[in-house]
Amino acid sequence: MLRALAPLDIRPPFGRYSHGIAVPAGARxxxxxxxxxxxxxxxxxxxxxxxxxxxxxxxxxxLKEAGLGLGD
Incomplete structure (x- = not known):
């Protein structure tokens, strides 16, 4: 199942979309x-x-909200 990423420390999206999407485990x-x-x-x-x-x-x-970082 895809997981929408919406960190609270950045501005919310202007429209009806997520800042990011995390793909299920195994795909990373x-x-x-x-x-x-x-x-x-x-x-x-x-x-x-x-x-x-x-x-x-x-x-x-x-990326941090997905458990990743810029180095990943």
Missing amino acids: LVFCSGQLGVAPDDAVPATVEAQAERCFRNIAAI
């Missing part, structure tokens, strides 16, 4: 939706570098 796949450089409070960092950093923090949070 996680699919992440496209991420924006937006903080949980809807703040948008001032620089493109900070926005990119926020995107990767969001991806790391999705």
Whole structure:
């Protein structure tokens, strides 16, 4: 069974989708939706570098919720 991933430490999706989907054990796949450089409070960092950093923090949070990390 697929498991929707919705970490509480990133902004909720704008639409009716999940930030990520974890595939059942044995497959170890996680699919992440496209991420924006937006903080949980809807703040948008001032620089493109900070926005990119926020995107990767969001991806790391999705992976963490699935029991994975950026190194996996």
